[in-house]
Amino acid sequence: MRFKQLNIEINHLFWIEPLDSKGISFKQGDLGQLRLSSRTGQLQLVIHGKLFTITLREPILFNEIVLGFDRANANLIEISRVHQQKDWPKDSVQLELAMVSFNGSEIELGPIDIVLDPRTLEQAKSVGLGESFETIQVALEQYCSFSLSDELEQQYAIVMLGESALDQLKYIEKNEDNHNLTNKEPQQKIKNGLVLLGNNLQLAVQQYSAVDFDYLGVRKLVSRACSTSTRALRLVRLQLSFSEQQKQVASLASQQMRKIITNQKGYLATWDKYGSTEGEQLLKRAREIGCIEVMPEQCEVYGAFGRQMSIYLNRDLRTLLTTQDALLMMSPETSVPYLEDPEMDWQTFSSQLLEDYKQKKGFDSNLSNWDQQSNSVSTDAEYQDNVASVANEPSQILKIVKVEQNRLIVEGVDIPSTKMIIVQSIMGDQVQIERRMAARNAIIEGKSAMPHLGLLIEEDARLPSGRVQRPEIKPLSSFVKTKIFPKNPPTKTQEKAIKLALNTPDIMIIQGPPGTGKTTVITAIIERLNQELDKSKSIQGDILVSGYQHDAVENLLNRLSVNDLPAIKFGQRSGEKEQNNATDIKLDEWRLKTVGNIYQHVPELKESIAYLQLENEAIAYATTPSDSAALRLVNKAKALLIGIPNSAELISLLKILGTELNSQHLGESDGIRFLRALRLSKPAFKDDGVQRVAALMAWLDEEEITIEKKYLDILQQAMIWQPKNNLDFLPQLKEVKQQLLKQFTPRPQLKRNLAREDVKLAIQRTLDLLQDRSRNESKNRALIDYLSDLEGNPHLVQEALAEYNLVYGATTGQSEGEVIRRFKSKSGDGKGYLQYSTVIIDEAARASPRDLMIPMVQAKDRIILVGDHRQLPHIVDEALLQQMEQESDDIHEDIKEKFNQHITSSMFQYLFHRAKQLEQQDGIPRTITLDAQYRSHPLLGQFASDQFYKLYGEGYESPLPASKFSHQLEGIENKAAIWIDAPARLGNEDRNASKSRFRKAEAEMIAKKLKQWIDSEQGKNLSFGVISFYKAQVNEVMKALAKYQITEQDEAGNYVVTKHYQMLFDHAGKPIEERLRIGTVDSFQGMEFDVVFLSMVRSQSQNSQFLKDRNFSAKQQEQVFGHLMSKNRLCVSVTRQKKALILVGDSQLIQAPIAEQSVPELKAFYELCKNHAQGVLLT
Structure with a gap:
């Protein structure tokens, strides 16, 4: 620490006569103090823990310096220059000393802990103090405190106290007003403030009041402050430390939340109780269904294309199962804990799930078990992983298509080859259960990205003061006006909604009646946030767009084109194929449009791309040959040669190869499908058995396939069956099915496929012929590689876009999905808590509170909920509520009243009213209702x-x-x-x-x-x-x-x-x-x-x-x-x-x-x- 870096006024600068250094190596910047000996009346220098009696080279300064001692003013000495001469004794040294005299004696402050909020950390990063709290903490302790001896615990600092500090803090306040600071705390009386001087910076520190205690926080970190008169400064002894506000707020929030949860009247407590009752009902129903044994002969292929399975049972499950349920078919040896132990309650079961989830996701908190379950089957790949982890045996998910009196119709499964059991699949709910538990407990523990989120939610909670203050963001820019509002300017209310959302300190609720432009407001908010981001840093997935339904997320993402990139949606609907949803289709449109634009400017690249793709496929075929790969290769080569001079002979050769390869891939799989669709039980055959036999016979005729006459006779008998006739031929039909399946099922190939030399030679000739037309391909190799990926590798394109995209999209349930975790987690391993600067949730009134919390806990700076509680609400189980009402006789009436209030309105509506309460407390508006519709007549x-x-x-x-x-x-x-x-x-x-x-x-x-x-x-x-x-x-x-x-x-x-x-x-x-x-x-x-x-x-x-x-x-x-x-x-x-x-x-x-x-x-x-x-x- 140097006086120059502290930017303080030096009172005296003087040389002293040479002195014996006593073996100490003095250097510029060393700090010490001057004393006046009461015994000898001489000046003494205390430095490096040693005492030196000194003599001024200019004695005339002695009286001026001693005057400060008479006033008991503390002082500080810095060595400005060190001088030695060869003819002096070895340890003799002469020093130039700079002296600062303070306005009063030393003050003992003791331990001082200063809280650093996110805004201060950002200021510290901007002046180069570090990138993390830990590095900034070390830097500030080094820059703002010093020691005058080898005893490091004896620290000193230079500060402004009292009126001087108040004046400086008032100046900073005024300066903040001039810089349009937004979401300011209500004006507090400045008390016990101080300004701490450090190397090229000042920390303006002020006392703040939390809920149950006061603390010192940084009002502002100022770099290169103006020169400060020593009359305003004091030298203090202290033990200086810094702590992170996030942790302090988290601790405070956790303490409050536990008290609120205990009294059972809070919002989260309501949904804890609902989830617990719902979970017990799930276990009860699973036990009523129990383990159902299934033999292979009870199962048949069902449906015109053999894509479903019919399972005949000796039980009527119509009152227990619906098409919304999922079943699990597994080995009889598989352990099912909640069936083996009838006394296991939901709390015990859910806690077991939670322990596994904590390890899998790398959460560091001791999450307590939270009682709940989900009514929907997860569509994540994670769902399949969970099934495998529980079953430890080959198992199948059974998606119910129809429940009949003694039969189940299920989708997409293979007929078992041995005895299996069927149970209700609680695993289908496990993914959502775990995500809800993790979100709820992050709120309780203060470990959500916004640690005081629970205090925002609970009506009886009190927000801590001194929270984040950010520079105000203007709602509109000329770019946003042109892009988002090209025809009509935004209404005043829309503009206000954008402004409030951008500048909220925590949460904003936008109610949008039908047609009032909710989506337009959201897109404007995202575009303005994008403009304000520091593009020198990674913006990957900085904003999450979520919603209860896939439609809501897709409709919003399809309106976005931030930085000219399509937004990325993670997660799919149940049964939806990849590249089949609206956002994937838009991604394909962007991909092909980009390719088209490049070809328009560089049309000659088409041939180079074709050459490169053929070359790469040829290399792949040589490495991992197969007949299907050879066929694709030959067909592609043939298409590329059309119109190429001197290619007629080669095209003919490729046609011959193609015909030969194609003949090896006749529709045997079609025949297998038709065979599997044959009906073998009496009820099934009466349903559509004749049609299934007819379809098989038509295929045999079309493919000119001959089968044994006895088999043909049975099939013809079945095809002409009439309802008045008996079904005695079904056993013979079963034999026909078995024998023909053996005949048409390809035998496993034990030999390794070898690449065909004639195919390789034909492809090489094609490449040679094309090469002359692609001479310039090396010059444009990077562009060619880029185009090749754009055209032929949509998955790679999607992954690359995810790396650079500002906006990620996912439904509320899938915002914690495996794929989005992989892209968003800092380490890339999908572990730990996910965090976004901004989380925007559309159609928020439709999401259940437990699902809504999943993305909400991921928001660090702002949560923006958009919806309308006058439209469709979230769904609750009315029968479950009636059951809870019957079981609540011993519950206090005020708890019952709170429960009914919380359960009957959506979380969106609840937070809309809660936000108005918060506005009364701190004056910050957090709600708005859009007031002009443009959809309808x-x-x-x-x-x-x-x-x-x-x-x-x-x-x-x-x-x-x-x-x-x-x-x-x-x-x-x-x-x-x-x-x-x-x-x-x-x-x-x-x-x-x-x-x-x-x-x-x-x-x-x-x-x-x-x-x-x-x-x-x-x-x-x-x-x-x-x-x-x-x-x-x-x-x-x-x-x-x-x-x-x-x-x-x-x-x-x-x-x-x-x-x-x-x-x-x-x-x-x-x-x-x-x-x-x-x-x-x-x-x-x-x-x-x-x-x-x-x-x-x-x-x-x-x-x-x-x-x-x-x-x-x-x-x-x-x-x-x-x-x-x-x-x-x-x-x-x-x-x-x-x-x-x-x-x-x-x-x-x-x-x-x-x-x-x-x-x-x-x-x-x-x-x-x-x-x-x-x-x-x-x-």
Whole structure:
């Protein structure tokens, strides 16, 4: 430490007469102190633990220096220069000393610990003090304190105290105001402040109040401060140390959270209890199903393509299993702990899962067991790993397609060759259970990326002061205005939402009613964050975009193109193939577009790329030869030679080789599939056995394959079977199947494949012929390699993009997935806690609290939740809640009340109100409601605002004129609100076997009108949606549309939209939006279509008492209207359209007094259709 580096004023600079150094080696910068001997009256220098009596070379300075001693002022001496002469005695040395005299005596401060917050750490990094807390801590201790002896624990520092420190802190405060510091803490009285001087820096330190204690924190770290007068400085003795605010806040948060959890009234405690009850139910159901023994003869290939398996059982599992469940088929020797030990409770089971998870993920906290489970089967590869780790035997996941009285239909499995057992697969839930446990405990332990996250969530928690303050980020830039708002500027509320989200100290809640531009606001936030990032540092995955459903994540990611790169989504839907989701398709578009741009500028590279790819494939074939690789190679070479001079002979040779290779790959696998699809049991054969035999016979005929006559006779007998006949031939059919499978199953090849010399020679001749046309390929080798990967290696491209992409995307559940962990974890091994600067969660109101917390714990700087609690909420198990209510007799009433409050509203809604509480505490706004919609016709926008939002002070405007939503559909030209009457006399509502409701009359009316309009000239470029509150009605509409070839049945018997009606295309043939969607309300949130049909389904006969009387109980209202009474679902269903909303239903019921009580919104819509110029009633 040098006075020059401290930038303080030197009071005296003087030489002393030569002295005996006593063997000490003096050097520039050595520090000491001067004393005045009370016995001799001489000056003494204390340095290096030694005492030297000194004489000034200029005695005239003596009185000036001694004056400070009279005032008892502390001093500090620095050796400025050292002088020695050859003719002096060996240890004789002369020193020039610089002296600083302080304004008062030394002060004993004792231990001083200063907390470094993230902002200070960033300031320290910017001035080169280090890159981590540990290195910065060491640097500050070295730069800000010093020792005057070899006793290192005796430390000194130079500080400003009292009024001087207050003045400096006030100056810093003023300076901060001038620099637009955002999210400032409420103004505190500055007390016990000090300014610590160090090498080329000053630390302005201030006392802050935490919840239960005070601490010293850094107000600001200033480099190269102005020269400081010694009149403001004091010399202090202290033991200086620095600690990290993250750890302090984590400790504080953990202490508070444990108290809150203990009193059982907190938000997390509510969901702990729900999860525990849910887990016990899962174990109970698993034990009811138990272990089911399965023999090979009980299993058959099922389905037209043999992709499913039928398992015949001696039990009826219809009351225990649904198509949402998963089963595990495994060896009978496999241990299943929760079945072997009937007394094992959920807490014990979940704690066992957790121990494994802690080791696997490398978490450092002692996570306590958390009771919960998930209702969904994980789609991660991690799920398969978990199955293998439990089973330790060959096992299969059974995805249930259908549950019948004594039969299960399952997907994608092989028929077992020996006895197996089937159990309910809790492993399917394990992945999500573990992730939820880890997130919850990170919050409790204060180890989430934002350590005080739990204090933000819990209503009874108090936030610590002195938290992170960041420079304000402006909401818009010219670039963002041009890119995100090219046509219309953002509304004032949108701009405010962007500003608040960018500058929140922790969490921001954006409520976006339908069509108000939530996605646009999110993209603007991401683009501004990108602009503010330090591009000299890695930005890999700095922002996480998440959502409850894959659709929500994909819709948002597809709107992003940050730094001209497509965003990367991790994780897939259940059963979804790679390169099959929307983000992968967009990635392919980007890949091919990039290739096209390069070829446009350097067209000659095409031939070089083709040459390189053929060369690489030839090398691969020579290394690992196979007939299929040879066939691909020959076909590629043949295609490349088309149009090349002097290639006719070589092309002929390649054709001959191709024909020969192709003949070795006839459709034997097809025959095996047809054989496996043969039905061998009586129920199965009666179902579709004749069709399966016919398919096999057709294949045998097509391939001109001859089989033994006795086998042919059996097949022909089976093919002409009639239901009135017996099935005595089934044993013989089984023998036919076994024998033909042996015949057509390829024998394992024990010999090693060798590369064919004729193929190698033909390919080499091709390369030689192409080489002359690719002479310049070495000059462009790097570009050629890049293009080759772009064209032929999409997986490598995706991995490379992930390395450089700012934005990662994943659903809430999969934000902890294995693949995203591998890319995001610091070490690359997928271990430890994941961390993002910003986490944005769209459709946040739909996610359950336990799932929402998974990505929330990963946010370091800001959490941005976007959603609408007036639309679809998260799903809770009503039967489970009733059970919990019955078991809660001994629970205190105020705990019950809190539980009901927490469980009935979404976490989004809960946090929306909690954020308003926080604003009252610290003055920082954390919520906003967007107030202008641009999706719908203004008549429909106003209707939705009035019916669902205005009551809560959340009404919004519809600024676009009606002309923007014009259409010419026949019979409803330019009408926005349409009611098609389906009176009760056309047919009542009905129920299917699953008790879901449907109404055939409505379905047929919708199908007829949809066919008319979607095929018309006026409607061929419009998108259509058909919404129902009931799954059975969706199926009924699908069935009705099949008569018009708009829908069809797939191989599993499910109705799907035919290809012609699936998508709308632009002039270049590129798909731009979904043309037709038919589904329940739940599948429509976040979607929009030009025209939407809403099928009401509910109806009452003309003489029903419900059409006459006025006062009805809630139960009676529910009996009449059912799901229509759900305000959230109704809100979604009437806000999906752009141009026209068409409600199809019984208008007589809607006009009855009971409707005004139960569904006033539908009554209001009917009146709108009836009375408004842009509404119409059709019959």
